[in-house]
Each structure stands twice: as C-alpha cells, then as structure tokens.
Amino acid sequence: MKLNPDLFTDKVKKEATRIGFGLGLVAAARADKNVVALTADLAASTALGDFIKEFPERFIQVGVAEQNLAAVASGLAHVGKIPFATSFSMFNPGRNWEQIRTTIGYNNQPVKIVGTHSGLGVGEDGATHQALEDIAITRVIPGMVVLSPCDAIQAKQATIAAAKTASPTYLRLNRQRVPTIFSEDTSFEIGKAQLVRDGKDVTIIAAGPMLYPALVAAEELGKEGISAAVINMHTIKPLDSRAIVTAARKTGRIVTVEDHQIHGGLGSAVAEVVVQECPVPMNILGMPDKYGESGHVEQLFVKFGLTEKEIAQMCRVLLR
Amino acid sequence: MELKALTLQANTIRQDIIRMLTEAGSGHPGGSLGMADIFTVLYFDFLSINPPKPDAIDRDYLVLSNGHICPVLYATLAHRGFFPVKKLVTLRKLGSPLQGHPHREALPGLESSSGPLGSGLSQACGMAKGLLIDGRKNRVVCLTSDGEHQEGNTWEAVLFAAKYRLSNLIEIIDRNNIQIDGRTEEVMPLGSIRDKYHAFGWHTIEIDGNDINDIKKALAEADAVADKPSVIVAHVVPGKGVSFMENQYQWHGKAPSKEEAAQALLELAKAREGFS
Ligand SMILES: Cc1ncc(C[n+]2csc(CCOP(=O)(O)OP(=O)(O)O)c2C)c(N)n1
Numbered sequence: 301m302k303l304n305p306d307l308f309t310d311k312v313k314k315e316a317t318r319i320g321f322g323l324g325l326v327a328a329a330r331a332d333k334n335v336v337a338l339t340a341d342l343a344a345s346t347a348l349g350d351f352i353k354e355f356p357e358r359f360i361q362v363g364v365a366e367q368n369l370a371a372v373a374s375g376l377a378h379v380g381k382i383p384f385a386t387s388f389s390m391f392n393p394g395r396n397w398e399q400i401r402t403t404i405g406y407n408n409q410p411v412k413i414v415g416t417h418s419g420l421g422v423g424e425d426g427a428t429h430q431a432l433e434d435i436a437i438t439r440v441i442p443g444m445v446v447l448s449p450c451d452a453i454q455a456k457q458a459t460i461a462a463a464k465t466a467s468p469t470y471l472r473l474n475r476q477r478v479p480t481i482f483s484e485d486t487s488f489e490i491g492k493a494q495l496v497r498d499g500k501d502v503t504i505i506a507a508g509p510m511l512y513p514a515l516v517a518a519e520e521l522g523k524e525g526i527s528a529a530v531i532n533m534h535t536i537k538p539l540d541s542r543a544i545v546t547a548a549r550k551t552g553r554i555v556t557v558e559d560h561q562i563h564g565g566l567g568s569a570v571a572e573v574v575v576q577e578c579p580v581p582m583n584i585l586g587m588p589d590k591y592g593e594s595g596h597v598e599q600l601f602v603k604f605g606l607t608e609k610e611i612a613q614m615c616r617v618l619l620r
Numbered sequence: 621m622e623l624k625a626l627t628l629q630a631n632t633i634r635q636d637i638i639r640m641l642t643e644a645g646s647g648h649p650g651g652s653l654g655m656a657d658i659f660t661v662l663y664f665d666f667l668s669i670n671p672p673k674p675d676a677i678d679r680d681y682l683v684l685s686n687g688h689i690c691p692v693l694y695a696t697l698a699h700r701g702f703f704p705v706k707k708l709v710t711l712r713k714l715g716s717p718l719q720g721h722p723h724r725e726a727l728p729g730l731e732s733s734s735g736p737l738g739s740g741l742s743q744a745c746g747m748a749k750g751l752l753i754d755g756r757k758n759r760v761v762c763l764t765s766d767g768e769h770q771e772g773n774t775w776e777a778v779l780f781a782a783k784y785r786l787s788n789l790i791e792i793i794d795r796n797n798i799q800i801d802g803r804t805e806e807v808m809p810l811g812s813i814r815d816k817y818h819a820f821g822w823h824t825i826e827i828d829g830n831d832i833n834d835i836k837k838a839l840a841e842a843d844a845v846a847d848k849p850s851v852i853v854a855h856v857v858p859g860k861g862v863s864f865m866e867n868q869y870q871w872h873g874k875a876p877s878k879e880e881a882a883q884a885l886l887e888l889a890k891a892r893e894g895f896s
C-alpha cells in the first residue's frame with residue numbers, strides 16, 4: 301500500500317484520531333440531515349467544536365450522565381436520527397455498558413458510540429481514565445461493529461462510513477497525536493483489513509495507535525533479513541477472517557499488538573479465528589492484565605512494553 | 621485550630637496546588653483551589669485521623685468522589701503529615717504515588733480510588749452502613765461536586781442514605797457552578813440542590829464554602845444530627861485566591877503557564893500578608 305512518504309522521518313505529520321472524527325462528523329452531517337451529536341460534558345475533548353458551530357440545533361448536551369447519553373441516543377435513533385454519542389472510552393462504553401447492550405444493541409439501533417480517549421495514550425490522567433478493556437466489552441455485544449482507526453485520516457473515513465450503516469457501532473479513538481500513515485485517497489471499507497506491508501516470515505496484526513510501531517518494527521526486522529507482513533485490523537468486528545487465514549497460511553506465524561488488555565481484545569479476536577481455521581503459532585502483545593498509571597504517553601508505552609522494540613522481539617521469538 | 625492558623629494553612633495549600641499543577645503541566649486548578657478551605661478545616665480541625673496510622677480502626681473516613689480535585693487532597697495530606705511535602709511536585713509523573721486521579725493503593729490516607737464521577741457517595745454509603753451494622757462511632761465524610769449530580773448514580777446513593785438513616789454520613793457538595801463545558805446551569809441545570817436533598821429526606825445545610833467559620837459551624841451541626849444523613853451545600857468560588865481563575869470554567873482542567881503561576885503565587889503571597 302502507498303504510505304505517507306514522510307512516515308519514517310521526523311517530518312511526519314501527527315494528528316489525533318479524535319480530530320479526524322470531528323472532521324468526519326461534519327462531513328457526515330452535511331451529507332445527511334439526520335446525523336446528530338451528543339456529549340456528556342466533553343464537547344471540546346471529543347472534538348465536537350466544528351459540528352456545534354455548523355449544526356447547533358443538532359447538538360445535544362446531556363451533562364455528566366453517560367447512561368442517559370446512551371439511552372437517549374437509542375431513542376433518537378428510533379425516530380430516525382443517526383446519533384453519534386461521545387465521551388471518554390472509560391465512560392462510554394465503560395460506565396454505560398448495559399444501556400448500550402440493551403437499548404442500542406438488543407434494540408438494534410444505529411447509534412455510534414464514540415470513545416475519544418482510549419488506552420494508555422490518555423497519559424497523565426492515569427489508570428482511572430485509561431480504557432484498556434473497551435474492545436473486549438464491545439465486541440461481545442451481538443451485532444456491534446467495532447472500529448479502531450490508525451490515524452486521523454482513517455478516523456475521518458471510518459466516521460463517514462459508520463454514519464452510512466444501520467449497525468450499532470463503537471468507534472475507538474485516541475487522545476494523543478499519532479503519525480499520519482495514509483492519505484485521503486487510501487480506500488477504507490468497514491470489515492476489510494488492510495495488508496499495509498507484505499511479507500513472508502511473520503505477520504504483525506495491529507490496530508489503532510499500534511499500527512505505526514508495528515510498521516517501524518517490520519522495517520527493523522527487514523534489516524535483519526526477516527520479512528514481516530503488517531495488517532491494519534481497523535475493524536475488530538466484524539473481523540476480516542479471510543485476511544487472517546491468508547496471512548496465517550502465507551507466513552505461518554502471527555503477532556498481534558494492541559493498546560488494550562491481552563484478554564478479550566484484538567489478539568483474542570484473531571486467536572479465535574486462528575485456532576478454529578488455521579492453527580499457527582501466535583504471540584499476543586498488549587497490556588498484560590495490569591492497570592495503567594499516570595505519566596507521559598511515550599513513557600507509558602515504554603514502561604508497559606508496547607513499542608516497536610517489543611513487537612520486533614515477539615516476531616524474533618516466534619521465528620526461533 | 622484557630623481561624624488565623626486555618627486561614628494561613630489554606631493559603632499554603634493553595635500555593636502548593638499552583639506549584640504542583642505547574643510542574644505537572646496538566647490537572648485541575650478550579651475545583652482544587654476552591655475547596656482548599658474545606659479541606660483545611662476537615663483535616664486540621666474536624667476529622668479524627670492519625671497520619672502515622674492511616675489505617676487505624678477508629679479513624680474517620682474521607683471519601684473524595686470528584687477525584688480530579690486530588691491536588692487539594694494531596695497537598696492537605698502532605699501538610700497534615702501523611703507524607704513529605706517535597707513529594708507534591710511529583711504529581712502526575714511516572715511512578716509517583718500522586719496519580720492524576722487518586723489511587724487508593726498508591727498513597728497512605730486515601731480511602732478510595734476515584735476520578736470517574738458519581739460513585740463516591742455510594743462507596744461512602746457502604747462504609748457508613750457497615751459501620752452502623754457494627755455499632756462503630758467512626759464518621760464518614762464524602763466530598764462530591766455539583767457536576768456529579770448529573771450522574772444517576774449520585775441520586776441512587778441519596779435514596780440509599782435516607783432509607784438507612786445514615787446519620788454517620790456527612791456529604792459536602794462543591795457547589796461552584798462550573799463543569800467542563802461551561803456553567804452547570806447551562807450545561808444541565810441542577811437548580812436548588814438543597815431543596816432536592818430536603819425532598820429526599822436529608823438534613824440540609826447551606827454555607828459559604830470559603831468561609832472557615834461557616835464550614836466549622838456546619839460540620840458541628842451535621843455531626844450532631846442523629847437520625848439521618850446530612851449534606852452541606854457549600855457555595856464555593858472555583859479558582860479561589862487567584863483572580864484570573866476565579867469563577868472561570870475554562871480553569872476547570874488546565875495547568876497554569878510559568879508566568880501565570882508566578883502571578884498566582886504573587887497574589888496568594890499578598891493575601892497571606894493580609895492575614896498575618
Ligand atoms: C463518569 C465521568 N464522566 C466524565 C468525566 C470527565 N469529567 C471530569 S471532571 C468533569 C466535570 C464535572 O463537573 P465538576 O465536578 O463540577 O467540575 P469542577 O467544578 O471541578 O470544574 C467531567 C465531565 C469523569 N471524570 N467521570
């Protein structure tokens with residue numbers, strides 16, 4: 301795939317995926333008058349500024365009340381709206397999980413749950429705000445689409461695409477700025493994984509903010525003569541099992557990496573396919589059953605072993 | 621403690637809050653500065669606690685529900701002797717016991733991890749109920765914010781406390797009229813919080829939360845109530861003591877720059893001269 305030419309240089313443009321969401325939301329709202337946005341006292345943090353300016357009458361402020369946020373969004377959807385309900389991932393879908401399951405999932409309403417602050421990248425706010433369980437709790441809900449875009453451009457595309465589907469959807473976003481990997485021309489389709497880099501010895505499957513370090517790891521491995529493929533699994537559900545099976549057959553080894561607990565997240569989802577359809581050795585890299593803590597974003601990713609170094613090492617271990 | 625000593629102590633705590641947040645580069649000054657007087661009275665005049673023995677069985681329990689204002693709690697705990705004051709500037713840094721939101725297991729003197737709003741009062745209710753079951757005399761003080769009164773969880777706890785007549789529970793609400801997105805009455809109107817608690821069956825008190833005598837009197841009154849929970853609705857000026865932060869919701873959650881911090885510390889030092 302064509303990547304940003306500045307990707308591995310200091311010049312690479314960085315932007316948070318939540319910013320891409322804000323832009324995508326405005327585009328979706330211009331295209332469809334039924335798009336509405338809700339927040340629970342986090343309008344600016346969840347990047348709703350532009351939307352509120354352009355569509356003040358389609359903005360709904362529920363106050364600090366995430367359970368109300370989810371269930372009100374369900375009601376709005378029932379009368380024809382396409383609600384984007386925003387807060388931090390810890391509270392949405394964390395605090396309001398049962399409301400999401402029943403009033404949005406079971407009711408099968410096209411609500412888009414937007415969690416703008418997920419994972420360790422929340423940084424200094426610490427463990428209470430670092431949602432490292434949100435993939436697990438959303439992907440178990442029947443029919444729920446789970447998206448984890450890798451950069452701001454992809455987040456914009458994912459937002460526009462989500463607005464067009466009738467599915468309940470969780471959009472997993474990040475606070476921190478991440479390198480822009482793709483361009484506006486890169487195609488995006490919900491449920492279709494992207495083989496970002498081809499390889500024959502091992503496949504690294506990553507999502508969200510971990511795609512960039514996965515690509516750096518693959519570059520490094522290349523210098524050692526190890527040919528690593530990299531897949532961007534931006535849709536964690538419905539999972540592109542075809543892409544996983546193809547990769548398993550071709551490279552015979554899979555490493556997954558995610559900014560999430562090792563239990564129940566991307567690695568687990570991939571493993572469910574691998575063990576049932578094409579058993580090959582796997583390593584799952586993620587948060588090892590721990591809570592995060594306060595610190596600078598980069599420090600935290602180093603402390604908890606979520607960098608290109610560990611990804612490359614996981615691949616080497618599998619190749620031994 | 622006497623009024624003057626408490627006033628000076630609150631001023632010291634405010635200065636430390638400014639230093640901590642500036643050094644951290646992020647955090648929540650509005651609520652922290654506003655609540656310095658209440659924390660000072662609680663820890664230096666009201667609560668029965670013993671810093672060398674933070675787990676003493678007969679201690680009073682303090683639950684901070686709106687965990688984002690932990691800088692004021694940390695600064696107060698340090699000055700009360702729970703840990704060295706020089707640790708305060710490690711706030712929010714990797715490996716520090718002073719987490720961005722309180723972590724019970726990281727620091728002595730914390731009863732509960734918090735930050736996610738709206739669940740502190742329930743935990744305080746559980747503590748108060750457990751103590752009543754055992755006939756113990758410890759008191760439970762729970763600090764909450766006005767913003768958290770938009771969470772359903774808060775009101776579930778309000779019902780519970782009334783049902784079980786938790787007379788050993790005192791709630792203090794930081795009624796500062798601000799939250800992240802603006803003024804509370806614009807974001808999601810709360811109206812008269814006191815009237816609501818009254819309707820729910822609580823003993824209610826309303827005070828100026830930056831008046832130390834008011835705070836002392838209210839705590840004594842609440843303490844004497846024997847058949848129901850008490851709430852003190854404390855009208856607090858967010859950002860109190862720093863002119864450019866006072867009543868500005870924009871200062872809910874951002875750290876001052878070096879220049880702003882210098883200005884803030886100057887103002888606080890000046891105010892201190894006025895008390896001495
Ligand atoms: C459950 C939950 N939802 C959202 C947040 C994000 N948040 C942190 S502080 C805050 C504003 C709450 O208002 P208040 O406590 O009155 O703030 P203050 O007076 O200190 O400015 C919000 C929405 C949170 N911490 N917890």
Ligand SMILES: [Mg+2]
Pocket residue numbers: 765766767794795796797798799
């Ligand atoms: Mg407030």
